[in-house]
Amino acid sequence: MSVTTAPPGGAPQDHRQHQDDRDHRERDREQGRSRAGRRLRRLAGRPGLLLAVLYLALVLGWTVAPGLFAGQDPLHTDPAQSLVAPGSEHWFGTDNLGRDVYARVVHGARVSLVAGLLAVGLALLAGSVLGALAGYLTGWLDHLLMRVVEVLVVIPGLLLSLTVVSILGFGTTHVAIAVGIAGIPGFARVARAEVLRIRGSAYVQAAVAGGNRTPAILVRHILPNASPPVLVLAALDIGGAVLSISALSFLGYGAAPPAPELGAMVSEGRDYMTTAWWLTTFPGLTIALVVLATSRVARALERTGVSS
Numbered sequence: 561m562s563v564t565t566a567p568p569g570g571a572p573q574d575h576r577q578h579q580d581d582r583d584h585r586e587r588d589r590e591q592g593r594s595r596a597g598r599r600l601r602r603l604a605g606r607p608g609l610l611l612a613v614l615y616l617a618l619v620l621g622w623t624v625a626p627g628l629f630a631g632q633d634p635l636h637t638d639p640a641q642s643l644v645a646p647g648s649e650h651w652f653g654t655d656n657l658g659r660d661v662y663a664r665v666v667h668g669a670r671v672s673l674v675a676g677l678l679a680v681g682l683a684l685l686a687g688s689v690l691g692a693l694a695g696y697l698t699g700w701l702d703h704l705l706m707r708v709v710e711v712l713v714v715i716p717g718l719l720l721s722l723t724v725v726s727i728l729g730f731g732t733t734h735v736a737i738a739v740g741i742a743g744i745p746g747f748a749r750v751a752r753a754e755v756l757r758i759r760g761s762a763y764v765q766a767a768v769a770g771g772n773r774t775p776a777i778l779v780r781h782i783l784p785n786a787s788p789p790v791l792v793l794a795a796l797d798i799g800g801a802v803l804s805i806s807a808l809s810f811l812g813y814g815a816a817p818p819a820p821e822l823g824a825m826v827s828e829g830r831d832y833m834t835t836a837w838w839l840t841t842f843p844g845l846t847i848a849l850v851v852l853a854t855s856r857v858a859r860a861l862e863r864t865g866v867s868s
Contacts, residue, residue, distance in 0.1 A: 696774065697774070799851035
């Protein structure tokens with residue numbers, strides 16, 4: 561009877577290979593934990609940034625699950641409890657119809673933030689595509705698109721949004737679209753500048769020489785490398801979009817009453833500023849803190865090299 565023996569050194573080599581793989585995976589995990597620890601330590605050493613992140617996390621929680629943070633119905637009226645000052649039962653007080661202001665702020669922040677994200681998403685997508693096409697193709701298309709962008713940049717963003725929403729009609733969605741259209745020129749200019757910087761790179765020229773088509777080159781090579789500054793601009797614009805949407809809602813173009821929306825709440829409470837300061841203070845403070853927090857986080861991203 562013959563016995564088949566393994567090649568000399570075969571089993572030890574396999575064992576060493578498996579051991580090396582485990583060592584590599586362990587080192588990768590250690591490096592990942594080390595990087596996460598460094599980020600947390602840097603965040604803890606910057607209290608302003610930490611507070612901004614925590615506040616945005618809170619507002620995001622309001623957006624995802626407002627019912628977990630506000631147990632009362634934002635539309636429930638109780639005339640007997642009208643204009644009650646902030647206290648243990650009503651943290652932010654009540655309005656002239658007895659509605660809980662805290663519940664309305666939580667649900668109103670959800671409406672404003674979702675609309676702001678929609679506006680920034682529209683501006684980011686449309687502006688990046690237009691800027692990338694203008695920067696890569698150049699020629700008459702670049703000249704035409706940039707002249708249109710320059711004309712739009714001259715018009716104040718809020719005025720342009722007001723013009724567009726006057727055409728589209730009232731409603732939060734229309735307000736978000738109007739604010740998004742007003743934000744397209746800024747994204748187009750940044751995207752074009754980045755594409756002009758990248759289009760002469762060796763890897764782009766190699767893709768052109770390899771016979772790749774323009775859409776493939778833009779999607780695979782140019783847009784991913786041009787995206788960091790555009791994403792930082794998007795982070796900065798979220799706060800501005802929320803502010804613009806709130807301003808248009810203050811003017812009556814946003815959500816129809818009695819739906820809660822931060823800008824509309826400020827507008828409703830302005831007649832009671834001397835007798836019920838909380839009606840305008842809490843929704844106005846929420847808007848201001850969203851703008852400041854998003855700006856703080858975006859600046860931190862830019863300084864840490866996200867835009868490089």
